[in-house]
Amino acid sequence: MQARLIKMKYTADKQESYCVLTIEEENINSLLAPHLKSEFVIIKNEGAKNLILNLEKVKFVDSSGLSAILTANRLWSEEGSFIVTGVENENVKKLISISRLDTVLTIIPTVSESIDYIAMEQIETQLNTDSDIEE
Numbered sequence: 001m002q003a004r005l006i007k008m009k010y011t012a013d014k015q016e017s018y019c020v021l022t023i024e025e026e027n028i029n030s031l032l033a034p035h036l037k038s039e040f041v042i043i044k045n046e047g048a049k050n051l052i053l054n055l056e057k058v059k060f061v062d063s064s065g066l067s068a069i070l071t072a073n074r075l076w077s078e079e080g081s082f083i084v085t086g087v088e089n090e091n092v093k094k095l096i097s098i099s100r101l102d103t104v105l106t107i108i109p110t111v112s113e114s115i116d117y118i119a120m121e122q123i124e125t126q127l128n129t130d131s132d133i134e135e
Contacts (some may be wrong), residue, residue, distance in 0.1 A: 022054040056086030068082030
């Protein structure tokens with residue numbers, strides 16, 4: 001019996017101040033979660049300052065998928081932002097709510113609003129840095 005190599009379908013739009021990772025799968029389950037975790041580590045190691053995880057095509061997430069998402073949240077907790085966007089499917093919304101991840105994760109409705117959020121955070125950081133210098 002041969003082991004099947006499972007590949008996760010996604011797109012990664014890497015910009016200077018952020019990366020948008022769009023999952024092109026309907027399910028984030030125990031088969032795909034390890035690949036997703038690996039991709040998060042690769043993106044972080046490549047120097048992405050902020051990550052936007054776009055779930056607009058995702059219709060199901062199991063506990064392994066939630067664990068993968070929490071891995072990204074930890075990776076970007078020290079420096080930068082991790083944002084989950086496109087949480088449109090009712091099943092995914094319910095799971096995030098039931099697991100209370102809506103209190104842990106930064107969830108923003110759209111990719112463009114997420115990009116704006118990162119831009120505002122960068123302006124705020126710069127203003128705080130400038131005011132520290134002046135004191």
